[in-house]
Amino acid sequence: MIHVGVDIGGTGIQTGVVDDNGKMLAETSIITRVDLSFPEQVGQIVQSVRDVLAKAGYATDDLQSVGVGIPGIADKKTGVIINCNNLGWRHAPFRQEFQKHLDMPVYLENDANVAALAESYFGVSAGTSSSVFITLGTGVGSGIIINGKVWTGYHGIGGELGHTILEIDGIPCTCGNDGCTERYCSATAIIWLARQYLQMHPDSLIMDMIGGNLTKINAKIVFDAAKELDPTAAKIVQFYIKCLARTIANVVNFFDPEVIVLGGGVSKAGDYLLDNIMRIYPDFVLFNELPMPEVKIAKLGPEAGIIGAAMLKE
């Protein structure tokens, strides 16, 4: 059987046909249209599902389920999207609207959870009994997988590591609170920190790499400069790594999954990031004489959103 996964983002919506082995058979994308009404938006998504099925050479009868990853929160029982800021959806009856066009099982899940699921099915956490996936991007998302299933808690509001507090009265967060982990461990945190540092150290290699244009800073540039031993970049990366190490240790001290997977923009720093994290994070773990979770870099890349969504079940 085949499944369709839909990865809804703030700028684009990716749809793909995926087989039981996680193989992507066809893929398509449309631009997110926040100017459309909710029924029109859903109509667009249904059309993209039909298109990608045709592209893969399948009929809707071949389709077992449609899974949808959203940058927000949904009530999985009712299929209602509770809140999805990027698309302006609040209490939007997605499943009901979708099934007016295509009568088949529709599953909804947060996008970080969906990526976590994809990695646990076909990525670096495949075969593990528990894993925590952490996306280090614009924000910090996370997904907990226990025995092959997404754990979002009893009320469905868990898995939000990015908004656990890492510092009392710390850096103000977009969520309204202060000191959220997201403010210290996202790619945005590195960029924010780099901008502060560059004001004091305009001689940094980072400045050359961005041609003096501060809007061009990204996490990769800062890591690259640190690899070339630029002292300013080294300081930024050192602070960042210590914050991320604390966050990973928090997950281990509380939950201790078999594996921790890092995804998102910052994870592109690869082994350089991993080596530093694996060196430092055990210092923050209470029982650090015992074996502890290995930290790995996600391997599925941007397609994880589609593949994980396609794997969603009841």
Added chain:
Amino acid sequence: MIHVGVDIGGTGIQTGVVDDNGKMLAETSIITRVDLSFPEQVGQIVQSVRDVLAKAGYATDDLQSVGVGIPGIADKKTGVIINCNNLGWRHAPFRQEFQKHLDMPVYLENDANVAALAESYFGVSAGTSSSVFITLGTGVGSGIIINGKVWTGYHGIGGELGHTILEIDGIPCTCGNDGCTERYCSATAIIWLARQYLQMHPDSLIMDMIGGNLTKINAKIVFDAAKELDPTAAKIVQFYIKCLARTIANVVNFFDPEVIVLGGGVSKAGDYLLDNIMRIYPDFVLFNELPMPEVKIAKLGPEAGIIGAAMLKE
């Protein structure tokens, strides 16, 4: 069938006979003797098991299992206590030593996890599918229960909420790290804070209540003074409650159990503590328009250690 639970503490060891309904049939206690050798200590514990069985009118043949709660960490598969500072045990083969005297199933578990289990069997979290128990005592312990079983993670090092970091480079902790949750949410934290405040505000009601003897401060006195609207006590309690609210929100944002249970010395503040926590903690939860975990005060009291230990299984 009956079970024996052993609750090992730094000053005393409580042993009890418990039936399948969590009813305590007999109880005994001995003083913790750190001056004895490990085999002698275990011999003492075996004797207390025999004594309490006799007291309840049972023979060892009636006994299904012996469960032991320790203030430390054990390898549940091998029955070896990895680390139990209060008793000076490191890599101590408890089960093996115990079974030399009494050949029956011996289960080991951390004491906070054991109390969490007791509450989930017979206390305020009975009948829930998931709960997190937090003890607010000398330190901060915690136990995660999923579907009636203790969750300590894949490597057995989880459930240590007290040593997750709540403040980057915050108050130094006994574990060697800085800013651990335990430094902000334990009874010790309240006492420490009260001592600082009383130096500046010796006119506080707290000072009257302790007769000027700073060693007499405890969490209850500070809460009692706050209830009587002493401004110094109110400030201490306000700071404490905000720290505990953040900690509870951290558990909810990440794990979202059905119920959160508070135990330990501070929980004796009862409804006064609960009302304040329930008022403030949702502010720190990301999806706080949705239902979220209720926070309850543990009801089993000091016997939870014995009862939970008695309920331990493979």
